[in-house]
Amino acid sequence: RxxxxxxxxxxxxxxxxxxxxxxxxxxxxSQSFFWYRQDCRxxxxxxxxxxxxxxxxxxxxxxxxxxxxxxxxLIRDSKLSDSxxxxxxxNAGGFKTIFGAGTRLFVKA
Amino acid sequence: GAVVSQHPSWVICKSGTSVxxxxxxxxxxxxxxxxxxxxxxxxxxxxxxSNEGSKATYEQGVEKDKFLINHASLTLxxxxxxxxxxxxxxxxxxxxxxxxxSSGNTIYFGEGSWLTVV
Numbered sequence: 001r002x003x004x005x006x007x008x009x010x011x012x013x014x015x016x017x018x019x020x021x022x023x024x025x026x027x028x029x030s031q032s033f034f035w036y037r038q039d040c041r042x043x044x045x046x047x048x049x050x051x052x053x054x055x056x057x058x059x060x061x062x063x064x065x066x067x068x069x070x071x072x073x074l075i076r077d078s079k080l081s082d083s084x085x086x087x088x089x090x091n092a093g094g095f096k097t098i099f100g101a102g103t104r105l106f107v108k109a
Numbered sequence: 110g111a112v113v114s115q116h117p118s119w120v121i122c123k124s125g126t127s128v129x130x131x132x133x134x135x136x137x138x139x140x141x142x143x144x145x146x147x148x149x150x151x152x153x154x155x156x157x158x159s160n161e162g163s164k165a166t167y168e169q170g171v172e173k174d175k176f177l178i179n180h181a182s183l184t185l186x187x188x189x190x191x192x193x194x195x196x197x198x199x200x201x202x203x204x205x206x207x208x209x210x211s212s213g214n215t216i217y218f219g220e221g222s223w224l225t226v227v
Contacts, residue, residue: 034215043115043202043218044153087153089216095141095206097216101152 006100023088032091115219132203138183139205159186
């Protein structure tokens with residue numbers, strides 16, 4: 001089993017749709033959780049951190065369930081510019097950071 | 110926020126030559142930096158962990174004599190691809206971890222370097 005697993009994708013959605021990404025992690029000692037966005041031929045960029053209480057930033061909502069070792073990212077009212085690969089990232093303490101393989105999103109007009 | 114700068118962004122070199130890529134943390138000190146490689150449509154692959162003042166730690170399957178890493182200061186790590194071959198052509202990305210009060214350890218990536226070996 002991979003340490004961090006994401007939906008394989010790709011997701012193809014129309015503009016305005018709501019899309020959810022799921023991620024599970026195997027190390028129960030993991031401490032910090034993030035969603036990164038990577039555009040084609042670019043470096044990953046931090047989209048948002050994920051907290052146990054859940055957090056929202058505009059159209060983006062991230063949730064963490066420690067008991068189930070599960071992280072989610074919800075994008076509402078998706079835009080063409082949301083098309084990218086979304087990476088689930090888990091920090092297991094110190095510098096041990098594990099990346100998910102990423103889920104590619106295509107938003108179409 | 111923390112910024113990591115990588116140089117060069119693009120490089121084309123001939124087979125058999127060596128190429129050096131620099132990674133700098135611009136407004137924070139990074140005792141540890143990371144080097145990744147990413148092939149088209151694939152996920153990031155950690156190559157090595159660069160430690161300031163000591164030898165890098167390489168992931169399994171990564172040749173340390175081919176991918177030389179030097180971390181001579183708290184803000185600079187370099188990756189040298191020696192005797193490059195076309196199969197080394199890839200996107201190389203560095204990262205460093207910055208600590209914030211709100212998020213704890215957060216990874217900041219360099220802009221990446223596209224290497225094409227001809």
